[in-house]
Amino acid sequence: MTGDAGAGAQAPPAPHVDDQPESQRPAELSVDAAELTIVPQRHIGRWIAAAVLLVIAALMVNSVVSNERFQWDVVNTYLRDVSIGRGLWLTVWLTAVCMMVGAALGVLLAVMRLSGNPVIRTAAFGYVAFFRGTPVLVQLLLWFNLAALYPVITFGLPGVNLDANAIITPLAAAILGLGLNEAAYMSEIVRAGILSVDHGQQEAAGALGLTRGQTMRRVVLPQAMRVIIPPTGNETIGMLKTTSLVSVIAVPDLLYAAQTIYSRTFQPIPLLVVASIWYLVVTSVLSVGQFYLERRFSRGNRTLAPTPLMRLRAAVSTHAALSGRKSS
Incomplete structure (x- = not known):
């Protein structure tokens, strides 16, 4: 009986390491956490790649600056040309x-x-398919030569006879083609933003009694702006560069002036450099404007990094607080 009882009894659990006194803990566990040294992981490949890129960038800058064929004195002269x-x-x-025209029509098309009307939906799809499927330069040339197809524009109204050559000027053709x-x-950008809501x-x-138009203006579009703004900024920058195509139809833009x-x-090279510098400045x-506009419409997103202006304000506030404590 005694042997059976001893065999059936369970041994008491061993005390946990954390429950033991510090003097009875193993030596390897009694080290203070403050004495531990954190060694960051070394990324040797990243440093090598960064060094190679810096060397390449330095060589390119040196090549551009030291090459006399760029004629930097001519570039400096024409940067301020009237x-x-x-x-x-x-x-x-x-x-x-062109961006205002495109945005207004884009919202309507979206x-x-x-x-829910299949005719309206098909008409919008056909518009998008045509204008996205043909090059913008071809569209500019078609608008510029519209008088060859319709010398007189009537809009189907009696008594309306408009001279196409007088209406479709090079600037008007540029606005129509690009816009x-x-x-x-x-x-497509606006449609993606609407579908994201x-x-x-x-x-x-609708339960509050708002009509479809009021719902779109007051509820859907304000929330969709968070998705619409970033690609719209990209389209604006792209439009700035696409306007260089209007030089083909004799619109006196920046490239045409150069x-x-x-x-x-x-002296084509220095003048093209002048145009490139101004394009870079405006873009x-x-x-920068796109960056701050995106932050304005993403104020609810807490994962956004602070802007340089926000960091400057925080630094000034911290400095003022420390100065106040020292003075007191």
Whole structure:
């Protein structure tokens, strides 16, 4: 009986290491955490790749600066030329106008694509398919030569006889070609933004008595802007560069101004460098504006990194707080 009882009895559990006094713990577990040294992982491959890229960048900069054929003195002269400034202003103006036309028509086309009417939906799809399926340069040339197809524009109304040559000027052809083409791309961007909003938002708005138009303007589109803004900024920067195509139809934009000058001075390289510098300046400004606009419409996203302005404000506030404590 005694043997059976001893065999059936369980041994008491061993005390946990954390429950033991510090003097009875193993030596390897009694080391203070403050004495441990954290060794960061070394990424040797990253440093080698960074060094190679820096060397390549330095060689390229040295090659550009030391090459006399760039004629940097000519570049410096024409950077402030009046005709270049006028061309730059027209380029920026044309970008703004074409983007407004494209955005307005894009919203309308996006709503039409989501319509329950199959005729309206098919018409919007056909518009997008045509303007996305043909090159924008071809569209510009077609609008510029519209008078060859329709010398007189009547719009199907009696008593309306408009001279196409007088209406479709080079600038008008540029706005029509670029604006209508951009509308096809903006419609897809807006449609993606609308589809990103949960359908329950529309149902809730309908339950509150809002019409479909009011729901779209007050509920859906404000929430869709978070998805719409980033690609719209990219399209704006792309439009700025696409406006260089209007030089083909004699619109005096930035590139056309540069071409006019080097056709007279026979110095194409420095004038093209001048145009490239101004394109880079304007695209940089637009990129900064896009960055802050994205943050404005993504204020609910807490994963966004602080902007340089926010860091500066935080540093000034911290410095002021420390100064106040020291003075007190």
